[in-house]
Amino acid sequence: MTRRPTPARPRRICAKCDRTESYKGLCSMHLREANQAAGAPGPVAKxxxxxxxxxxxxxxxxxxxxRWDxxxxxxxxxGTITAIKSRRAWADID
Known part of the structure; x- marks a missing residue:
């Protein structure tokens, strides 16, 4: 039995620019801007x-x-908790 080739998915474009869409019709840059405008928290502060x-x-x-708690x-x-637990981070501390 031979398989038919899978058709290529159409390329979806961001609603605000010509970059490839990532989520909800926006590229990653415009999605981040929309999230910040809506008051969503940014990346985890170090x-x-x-x-x-x-x-x-x-x-x-x-x-x-x-680890989430x-x-x-x-x-x-x-991931920081995992790194501490496995001694990939803070290896010199007992």
Whole structure:
């Protein structure tokens, strides 16, 4: 049995410019502008953790606290919690 080639999807264009659409008819640049105008929060702000906070994150993580809950508590990204837990970040702290 032979397969027919899949037809190419039509290229969708941003409603405000000629860039390729990413979501809701807008390119990434115009989508970001629309979100900011609507009052949506921007990217997660970087926050410097202290050594004591890193120790507490590791302790709470070992006790089974969810990384999303820890990220919210310490105002960092969940990936930061994972990096601390796996010692890819703050490896020198016990």
């Amino acid at each position: 926050r410097q953790l202290t050594e004591d906070e890193v120790r507490e994150i590791r302790r709470l993580s070992a006790e089974g606290v969810n 820890l990220a919210f508590k310490y105002d960092v990204a969940p």
